[in-house]
Amino acid sequence: MTTPAKPANRHHKRPRGEGQWALGYREPLNKNEENKKNDDGLNVRQRIIDIYSKNGFDSIDPADLRGRMRWYGLYTQRKPGIDGGKTAILEPEELDDRYFMLRVRIDGGRLNLEQLRAIADISNLYGRGTADVTDRQNIQLHWIEIEAVPDIWKRLEAVGLSTTEACGDTPRVILGCPLAGIDDNEVLDGTAQIDEIYDTYIGDPAFSNLPRKFKTAVSGCPAHCTVHEINDIAFVGVVNERGERGYDLWVGGGLSTNPMLAKRLGVFIAPEQVTPVWGGVIGIFRDYGYRRLRHRARIKFLVNDWGVEKFREILETEYLGHALPDGPAPEQPRGGRRDHVGVFPQKDGNFYVGFAPRVGRLDGDKLHLIADIAERHGSGRVHTTVEQKMVILDVAPDRVDSIVAELEANDLRVNPSTFRRQTMACTGIEFCKLAIVETKATASDLIDELEQRLPDFREPLTINVNGCPNSCARIQVADIGLKGQLVVNDKGEQVEGFQIHLGGSLGVNPGFGRKVRGLKATAEELPDYVERVVRNFEKQKNDGETFSGWVQRADEADLK
Numbered sequence: 089m090t091t092p093a094k095p096a097n098r099h100h101k102r103p104r105g106e107g108q109w110a111l112g113y114r115e116p117l118n119k120n121e122e123n124k125k126n127d128d129g130l131n132v133r134q135r136i137i138d139i140y141s142k143n144g145f146d147s148i149d150p151a152d153l154r155g156r157m158r159w160y161g162l163y164t165q166r167k168p169g170i171d172g173g174k175t176a177i178l179e180p181e182e183l184d185d186r187y188f189m190l191r192v193r194i195d196g197g198r199l200n201l202e203q204l205r206a207i208a209d210i211s212n213l214y215g216r217g218t219a220d221v222t223d224r225q226n227i228q229l230h231w232i233e234i235e236a237v238p239d240i241w242k243r244l245e246a247v248g249l250s251t252t253e254a255c256g257d258t259p260r261v262i263l264g265c266p267l268a269g270i271d272d273n274e275v276l277d278g279t280a281q282i283d284e285i286y287d288t289y290i291g292d293p294a295f296s297n298l299p300r301k302f303k304t305a306v307s308g309c310p311a312h313c314t315v316h317e318i319n320d321i322a323f324v325g326v327v328n329e330r331g332e333r334g335y336d337l338w339v340g341g342g343l344s345t346n347p348m349l350a351k352r353l354g355v356f357i358a359p360e361q362v363t364p365v366w367g368g369v370i371g372i373f374r375d376y377g378y379r380r381l382r383h384r385a386r387i388k389f390l391v392n393d394w395g396v397e398k399f400r401e402i403l404e405t406e407y408l409g410h411a412l413p414d415g416p417a418p419e420q421p422r423g424g425r426r427d428h429v430g431v432f433p434q435k436d437g438n439f440y441v442g443f444a445p446r447v448g449r450l451d452g453d454k455l456h457l458i459a460d461i462a463e464r465h466g467s468g469r470v471h472t473t474v475e476q477k478m479v480i481l482d483v484a485p486d487r488v489d490s491i492v493a494e495l496e497a498n499d500l501r502v503n504p505s506t507f508r509r510q511t512m513a514c515t516g517i518e519f520c521k522l523a524i525v526e527t528k529a530t531a532s533d534l535i536d537e538l539e540q541r542l543p544d545f546r547e548p549l550t551i552n553v554n555g556c557p558n559s560c561a562r563i564q565v566a567d568i569g570l571k572g573q574l575v576v577n578d579k580g581e582q583v584e585g586f587q588i589h590l591g592g593s594l595g596v597n598p599g600f601g602r603k604v605r606g607l608k609a610t611a612e613e614l615p616d617y618v619e620r621v622v623r624n625f626e627k628q629k630n631d632g633e634t635f636s637g638w639v640q641r642a643d644e645a646d647l648k
Contacts, residue, residue: 120155124297129296137237164186166183166519172523173582175522188237189230196262196282201469203247206244206246257297275325285304289366295370298373310419311426319350320341326416338353353399368403369403373387420595427442429504461480466487508535510551525573542623568588572584589603
């Protein structure tokens with residue numbers, strides 16, 4: 089007997105999508121998407137000026153407080169006294185303090201002395217002297233009251249700075265080499281391209297509602313200092329077979345809890361094409377990016393699912409309207425460190441002087457001091473790096489010794505130990521509502537201990553300290569990456585500690601750190617642990633072998 093065919097399902101449900109606008113999934117699929125659809129984040133600026141700054145903290149709409157205010161670099165900071173065990177338990181309003189972190193975007197890391205002093209004044213007037221240089225070239229202030237924000241904006245905008253789209257689901261600060269235009273070995277100067285992207289797109293409502301944040305790097309630096317491998321989009325300086333200078337395009341990098349390295353599209357981008365290509369890539373992210381689940385909303389997931397061939401095809405056919413020429417890969421990065429610390433010649437005969445604040449932590453007075461030192465020695469420019477460092481440009485040859493001496497005398501190390509030079513830390517539990525442990529003071533104390541215990545250690549070694557799993561301090565690509573969590577000490581007490589990632593790297597052999605089963609340390613145990621593993625490395629390393637290279641072959645017993 090023949091089985092009759094089943095009738096067509098007249099009520100067949102459309103398969104659940106990922107919230108991709110280009111495929112017709114326009115309805116908000118979570119609270120964040122609903123808030124953005126209800127009102128663009130850029131619109132909160134006027135409410136801050138007209139309502140919230142006049143009526144105070146209690147007048148702020150919750151959807152603005154924990155959402156749209158990020159579009160202008162404002163996050164509520166963590167209420168003091170709440171331990172890390174409560175980070176994931178308490179409601180947002182229980183974690184919120186009545187003060188804000190304010191992020192000043194510094195595209196390309198470029199500051200003149202007037203701008204640096206304006207930030208220093210704001211820090212002292214409104215931020216209790218706080219000022220942290222971040223690993224994305226920004227400067228963050230804390231203890232900001234909503235009543236002060238309009239005046240802060242006036243002061244920043246008067247000197248050409250902004251907090252627009254410093255946070256939120258937006259195109260955030262554009263990374264650039266702090267030596268752009270002055271390094272004699274650079275492939276090309278990316279300054280004009282950074283400025284054009286900023287002027288064309290930043291603050292544009294067309295791209296102010298993205299699935300998540302969008303991070304950009306544009307650089308022709310031979311040291312690859314903008315860590316292009318972990319940005320959403322990166323333009324990396326190259327020279328093609330005809331001797332033309334342009335960029336190699338990378339997309340889909342990012343860390344956090346699902347780390348992925350960016351992928352080359354294999355195209356050559358002429359300098360004048362950078363802005364439209366950037367617009368095409370961010371357009372793909374806006375239209376095809378996943379919006380249903382926030383933890384899958386970064387462009388790296390789309391690139392990973394599509395692959396580079398499909399991504400390139402969509403970019404060329406739907407967004408640019410023309411094919412892009414194939415292009416070469418970048419040369420390997422020059423040198424073992426990518427931070428520009430030290431004294432080096434510029435192509436105009438002057439010198440730049442890079443120095444290392446302690447884990448990026450400064451204050452308003454120290455920013456004024458840096459500006460004064462730069463001015464005394466003939467410089468009008470102080471730039472930030474993506475390693476929480478700073479660089480004074482344009483120092484005449486006969487002023488180098490004196491500026492170095494003055495910086496060193498003020499604990500701004502031009503010739504730092506490896507541990508001062510290459511230890512980074514995120515904001516941590518002091519101010520961050522996501523953090524589980526303290527970071528800045530822990531990292532600073534670790535530097536002091538290691539300098540005493542290992543005074544002759546000179547090898548490159550990155551130690552990145554993060555207060556939670558989100559990897560703002562890039563733990564997965566550090567030689568020693570420390571992910572904050574609560575651990576049990578030998579007395580059975582729950583205390584602040586870290587899961588340890590070993591042997592992460594970027595550059596020649598990029599890869600994520602090795603996780604050894606059960607490898608954790610309390611904050612108190614960190615100096616002993618790092619000393620032990622560094623001494624094992626020194627004993628066992630081959631000639632020219634890096635720490636990350638050693639870790640990949642080392643016995644687990646030598647990593648514990």
